[in-house]
Each structure stands twice: as C-alpha cells, then as structure tokens.
Amino acid sequence: KNEVEQSPQNLTAQEGEFITINCSYSVGISALHWLQQHPGGGIVSLFMLSSGKKKHGRLIATINIQEKHSSLHITASHPRDSAVYICAVSTDGGATNKLIFGTGTLLAVQP
C-alpha cells in the first residue's frame, strides 16, 4: 500500500463545477503539499500546509492531521484547471525534505 493515496485517479468535470480531490497518508508528516503538473512536466506548488485550511483564489486546501487526510477543492472550475494534481508529504524534519508523492489525479474540465 502506498504511503500517500489520492482519489480519484481520474476526474472529468463540466466547467463551473465544484471539484474535490482527496489525499490520505499513513505516515507522520511535517507538512503536506498540493502540486499541479501540466503536460510536459512543469510542476507548480499550490499549497504547503501543516494544519487547518488555506485559500488562494478559487483553490482551497484543508488538512485534518488526526485523520491523516487532506482535500483540495476547486470552485467554479475552468478548462484551464485541467492538469494533474499531486499530493505530497514531507516526513523527515523540514517541510520540504524528502517528499513522498501520491500518483496524482488527472483532472479534465470540459467547456
């Protein structure tokens, strides 16, 4: 069993829909990261969080440390949100040390 599990693996939504991607982990963490990867490789860090909730524009990330679970929400989704969303956790000291990645959620938002 992977230490970081994401669901769903694939998600297709209509423009404007509210989207939720889930991440569960089985190890103790220093921080949890949500990342976005577009075709071709480039990865963008969306959030780094160790407790509570963070919001940036239409994106919201929450984490429940006790339940070892995090969610990424996208409100009013748009085709430009189409990408792979990856959850990763840092387990060794600092928040950006030795990240363990989930396998990602491929999101396609249709117009």
Next chain:
Amino acid sequence: DAGVTQSPTHLIKTRGQQVTLRCSPKSGHDTVSWYQQALGQGPQFIFQYYEEEERQRGNFPDRFSGHQFPNYSSELNVNALLLGDSALYLCASSWDHNSPLHFGNGTRLTVT
C-alpha cells in the same frame, strides 16, 4: 527573476553511458532537491543538497550522484545508464527546508 532552470530539456543516451543534468535554483534559494518521475508515476526523491553537501538521500543506487556548487547550482550524474533510468528528472529549490518548493520544468532522459 528567473525561476528554477534545468538543462538540457531533453536528452537521449545509450545504455551504459553516463549523463550529467544541471539545475540552477531560483534566486535566493540555497537548497536543491532532485526527483525522478517515471511515466505515469509520481516523482521519487533522489537526494537533497544544502551548503554543497548531500543532506538526504532516497532509495537510489550509487550510480546516482550529485554535486552542489558555491553558487547553489547543482548537477545530477548518472553512471552506467539502464533502460529503466528513462524518466523526467525534476529539480526543486527552496531557501530553507521549511519554505515552499519551486520546481524546474525537468529534463526528459531517454535511454535506448
């Protein structure tokens, strides 16, 4: 302000050869991490450099080695290439181990 830059963007090598990949961190960043991402998989941590020393290492063989220079740029070297080394190699930088990571666009290595 340039972000993380990696070179080359693409590379084709033959099995058994050696390869060097390069990474320049974002300005002001002193910590560089390298990741290997096989097709359809999430990235796997290779190692992290700080103050020109390898600070942490993932589960990769000694064929994978690295270096960090005084200007914080870094190299990843892979010796005796195997077909299974074909992957996207990502470099990420941060200004300490608690600040957000910035990723480069990666080097896609193909071993034939």
